[in-house]
Amino acid sequence: MRSGQLRFYALCYPEDVKITRHTRQRQAVLDVLRQTRTHPDAAWIFQEVRTVVPNVSLGTVYRALDALAREGVITTIERAGERARYDYKHTDHHHVVCRSCGAIFDVDCAAPPPLTSAQLPAGFRLTEVVLEFHGVCASCHEDAQN
């Protein structure tokens, strides 16, 4: 890491991650995600990336997000009828999701998966544990009372 900013994002990938090609577009998508904690959706990321790569296309953003998610660098947060939201794994944390307004809060807790490998189906190769806390945030149930 030379200048406080990673030159190649591959450098922060786990060993077994295969990046076949490094492009400005993918770098920009990753940079945008690393510079926010707001769990943005694809449209917002697209808009941000455009300030760096003006004629990037939304399809490219989706392909980059898909690649990054497969590589385990980012997390995808999905809810019924809502746009998917993306999150760079800054730290080991989980999400608190308001089902009313969609707000997402981080919870820093390196909770070990409460599951032994013996409980998994035979031969299942675990890659990620999704732990989300759903409910209604304070401002939403205040609103509901008005």
Added chain:
Amino acid sequence: MRSGQLRFYALCYPEDVKITRHTRQRQAVLDVLRQTRTHPDAAWIFQEVRTVVPNVSLGTVYRALDALAREGVITTIERAGERARYDYKHTDHHHVVCRSCGAIFDVDCAAPPPLTSAQLPAGFRLTEVVLEFHGVCASCHEDAQN
């Protein structure tokens, strides 16, 4: 409960659940879900419900599923680019999801949420903890080796 089959699904709802109206369609959707452990999608449920209510519409099925999910009677399992899948909460359990073929396995474990209320955002009202184990099932990584 008269005949081993609930007459009104409202009977098995938590106290605070408000069902405004009981209809054959909603009953049928719930019955279908209670009679399977396969985590079906809306299309499959629709098809099943049609054997009971022949001219039910897909829109109605979606509306029923939405209502049941809001009421906390069923769980929705969502993955990017895949159809949502629905699950009646037979017992307290969590899901193991194969990211390759989409297979969903149940894991019976009443794991308490590894989070104290103090860790939640102030005033957040927790309604559900989503705990999913993602990875690749045995037959999928066998396939990958062929």
Added chain:
DNA sequence: TTATGTGCAAAACGTTTGCTTCCTA
């Protein structure tokens, strides 16, 4: 009686994909 649910079909929506061109390695 009346508000809520349904059926139908069209629309909406986020996301994916095909194809050609570009460009990284």
Added chain:
DNA sequence: TAGGAAGCAAACGTTTTGCACATAA
């Protein structure tokens, strides 16, 4: 220079919605 990635736009398929009618309470 070869194959992965981008750009564009069209397609996709699930889910949602508007409206008129039906129905549970």
